[in-house]
Amino acid sequence: xxxxxxxxxxxxxxxxxxxxxxxxxxxxxxxxxxxxxGNATNLxxxxxxxxxxxxxxxxxxxEAEQMTDPLPxxxxxxxxxxxxxxxxxLMALIYRSWRLAKQDSVQDDEADIALxxxxxxxxxxxxxxxxxxxxxGTRAEGAISTARDLEEDDExxxxxxxxxxxxxxxxx
Amino acid sequence: MNALVPLVVLIxxxxxxxxxxxxxxxxxxRLVTIAALVLVxxxxxxxxxxxxxxxxxxxxxxxxxxxxGIVLIVDRLAALMVVVSALVLLAVLVFSVGQGLADGDQExxxxxxxxxxxxxxxxxxxxxxxxDLFNLYVGFEILLVASYVLITLGGTEARIRAGTTYIVVSxxxxxxxxxxxxxxxxxxxxxxxxxxxxxxxxxxxxxxIILHIMLLVAFGIKAAVFPLSFWLPDSYPTAPAPxxxxxxxxxxxxxVYAIIRTETIIFPGSELNPALLVLAxxxxxxxxxxxxxxxDIKRLxxxxxxxxxxxxxxxxxxxxxxxxxxxxxxxxxxxxVQTTLFLGAGLIERIGGSTSITKLGGLLKASPLIALLFFxxxxxxxxxxxxxxxxxxxxxxxxxxxxxxxxAWALIGAGAVVSLxxxxxxxxxxxxxxxxxxxxxxxYESTLLDNVSEAPGGHTVTETRTVPKLMIGATAGMVVASxxxxxxxxxxxxISTRAGENLEGPGQYVQIVFPEATGD
Numbered sequence: 131x132x133x134x135x136x137x138x139x140x141x142x143x144x145x146x147x148x149x150x151x152x153x154x155x156x157x158x159x160x161x162x163x164x165x166x167x168g169n170a171t172n173l174x175x176x177x178x179x180x181x182x183x184x185x186x187x188x189x190x191x192x193e194a195e196q197m198t199d200p201l202p203x204x205x206x207x208x209x210x211x212x213x214x215x216x217x218x219x220l221m222a223l224i225y226r227s228w229r230l231a232k233q234d235s236v237q238d239d240e241a242d243i244a245l246x247x248x249x250x251x252x253x254x255x256x257x258x259x260x261x262x263x264x265x266x267g268t269r270a271e272g273a274i275s276t277a278r279d280l281e282e283d284d285e286x287x288x289x290x291x292x293x294x295x296x297x298x299x300x301x302x
Numbered sequence: 303m304n305a306l307v308p309l310v311v312l313i314x315x316x317x318x319x320x321x322x323x324x325x326x327x328x329x330x331x332r333l334v335t336i337a338a339l340v341l342v343x344x345x346x347x348x349x350x351x352x353x354x355x356x357x358x359x360x361x362x363x364x365x366x367x368x369x370x371g372i373v374l375i376v377d378r379l380a381a382l383m384v385v386v387s388a389l390v391l392l393a394v395l396v397f398s399v400g401q402g403l404a405d406g407d408q409e410x411x412x413x414x415x416x417x418x419x420x421x422x423x424x425x426x427x428x429x430x431x432x433x434d435l436f437n438l439y440v441g442f443e444i445l446l447v448a449s450y451v452l453i454t455l456g457g458t459e460a461r462i463r464a465g466t467t468y469i470v471v472s473x474x475x476x477x478x479x480x481x482x483x484x485x486x487x488x489x490x491x492x493x494x495x496x497x498x499x500x501x502x503x504x505x506x507x508x509x510x511i512i513l514h515i516m517l518l519v520a521f522g523i524k525a526a527v528f529p530l531s532f533w534l535p536d537s538y539p540t541a542p543a544p545x546x547x548x549x550x551x552x553x554x555x556x557x558v559y560a561i562i563r564t565e566t567i568i569f570p571g572s573e574l575n576p577a578l579l580v581l582a583x584x585x586x587x588x589x590x591x592x593x594x595x596x597x598d599i600k601r602l603x604x605x606x607x608x609x610x611x612x613x614x615x616x617x618x619x620x621x622x623x624x625x626x627x628x629x630x631x632x633x634x635x636x637x638x639v640q641t642t643l644f645l646g647a648g649l650i651e652r653i654g655g656s657t658s659i660t661k662l663g664g665l666l667k668a669s670p671l672i673a674l675l676f677f678x679x680x681x682x683x684x685x686x687x688x689x690x691x692x693x694x695x696x697x698x699x700x701x702x703x704x705x706x707x708x709x710a711w712a713l714i715g716a717g718a719v720v721s722l723x724x725x726x727x728x729x730x731x732x733x734x735x736x737x738x739x740x741x742x743x744x745x746y747e748s749t750l751l752d753n754v755s756e757a758p759g760g761h762t763v764t765e766t767r768t769v770p771k772l773m774i775g776a777t778a779g780m781v782v783a784s785x786x787x788x789x790x791x792x793x794x795x796x797i798s799t800r801a802g803e804n805l806e807g808p809g810q811y812v813q814i815v816f817p818e819a820t821g822d
Contacts, residue, residue, distance in 0.1 A: 164473050171480050178488030205436055212443045230459045236466050
């Protein structure tokens with residue numbers, strides 16, 4: 131079995147860069163890393179198909195030995211579709227995270243921080259991001275447009291509580 | 303009867319599509335979802351009966367013969383898993399219907415909840431009946447993508463944060479799984495599990511071990527085996543209670559199921575078994591120590607979940623018929639009991655307004671029924687006789703004692719200690735949340751009376767935070783099911799043992815796909 135060295139080298143570079151990016155704390159880089167690793171894996175499947183040959187299945191007098199193995203290509207197509215769907219979901223997640231918390235980085239778990247005695251390990255990384263040039267809006271909207279806004283609710287409830295307390299006082 | 307096999311995947315998939323179309327009619331959507339799962343449960347039960355009495359079912363999708371097309375296989379293990387999963391999915395669905403009805407669906411966007419839930423079911427069932435490694439990958443992806451949506455449901459800040467950890471970890475494990483499929487294809491030239499099993503024996507042992515480790519790491523992340531379990535207690539607790547319950551019950555078990563298939567069919571009698579035994583021991587001990595330290599009920603339960611994965615890995619890693627049989631029984635027991643406990647935690651959250659045991663108290667007086675519904679599965683998980691947890695652990699310990707190495711004895715000792723610690727952790731929850739009088743809780747705020755509101759008529763009405771009957775009913779049903787596992791432990795253990803015997807060596811599995819092949 132002989133395969134193209136170029137494919138292997140490209141695969142290695144993609145894996146190396148992808149894994150490096152996956153280890154980052156910034157979600158956008160994690161997404162890019164995931165895309166690189168996904169493509170590297172697709173290349174790995176191609177490499178595993180063995181030597182490249184003529185187009186499979188079509189026939190036209192091509193011997194079976196001269197054809198490219200068609201199965202890995204089917205596997206890759208499936209893998210590409212899955213990677214595409216997951217990437218789209220990740221982008222939505224990153225966007226949501228930005229709208230909600232103005233954070234692109236993965237945050238520490240609150241309970242973990244509590245266990246450590248309230249010390250936040252990653253100091254300042256998220257807070258040094260310059261937010262002035264963002265094109266995203268400044269305020270997160272509810273996931274369901276028809277749902278009540280919980281934050282507004284709280285404010286309303288607080289206001290109501292205040293007024294009702296005043297009323298109660300006045301009546302008394 | 304073979305025609306029943308693909309229905310297990312098709313029905314939830316079609317149900318999901320119809321539920322999505324019915325997005326604006328919640329009532330019809332609920333009916334479709336429940337009907338789909340009831341159908342799968344019935345089909346699963348029929349398949350279990352047929353498989354147990356007259357041998358395994360096999361379906362070549364699209365009529366393509368075995369090594370070229372995709373095969374779907376239902377043997378005893380797969381059929382048992384399908385039945386238990388369908389039961390648990392149905393119970394949790396009823397629970398979430400009850401919760402959704404009561405909450406007026408403000409917190410969860412209901413129009414996508416039910417379709418996504420059915421997609422998750424599709425993925426789980428597809429993974430159980432896959433006879434093809436790539437189809438198993440697709441099954442995993444279906445259930446994972448559905449779980450990404452469910453864990454970030456509603457898109458609140460805490461859920462996005464927890465979901466991010468979960469999603470990134472799952473992505474890495476999926477990529478590892480895909481890469482190992484590529485390597486296995488490179489090594490043996492097929493992705494059909496039975497054919498891989500036939501050809502794997504001819505591969506040099508060092509290559510075998512590399513492929514084996516890659517698969518185990520990929521499945522180990524999904525099954526939350528130590529040291530790959532760190533993500534689970536971090537990400538599960540923030541999701542809505544029914545979602546956490548179904549994740550805890552099923553998703554990790556799909557990973558364990560894949561490990562069983564790997565160990566018994568692809569790499570039988572592997573040299574990695576002692577290493578797996580050590581990992582099982584560490585998973586048990588580290589998991590339960592985490593549970594003892596937690597104050598939040600959902601996190602505590604997540605840690606016991608990790609801990610009890612260790613028991614299943616122990617059974618698988620023994621590599622004997624008794625071990626596999628005991629692991630199968632334990633998986634069934636654990637799916638039911640762990641889900642019940644998470645549903646119980648959901649009920650506690652509902653009446654107590656919190657899941658932190660430092661803030662709860664006096665719930666026994668507030669709701670004796672919920673106290674009972676939490677107490678029974680807690681004892682069961684802790685392994686108190688005569689519950690199924692005790693029977694499962696006893697079977698595992700017997701299988702380990704049969705092997706008789708010092709490592710096996712060490713695992714028996716650790717298993718006994720871990721079950722005591724599990725009991726301690728859960729009884730601490732019970733004592734603090736239910737038994738302790740409210741007066742002992744520092745800064746206690748009665749959540750039962752916090753809904754005093756002005757009625758339109760002008761006079762004050764006191765609303766108590768009532769728990770919908772459907773939620774109680776679903777949890778009670780699961781408790782009854784967990785007790786039924788104890789009562790009918792005999793027949794169930796019979797099926798588990800026969801399932802274990804089916805997996806003694808890959809021969810019987812290979813013969814399902816290639817009847818003419820002479821297995822070893």
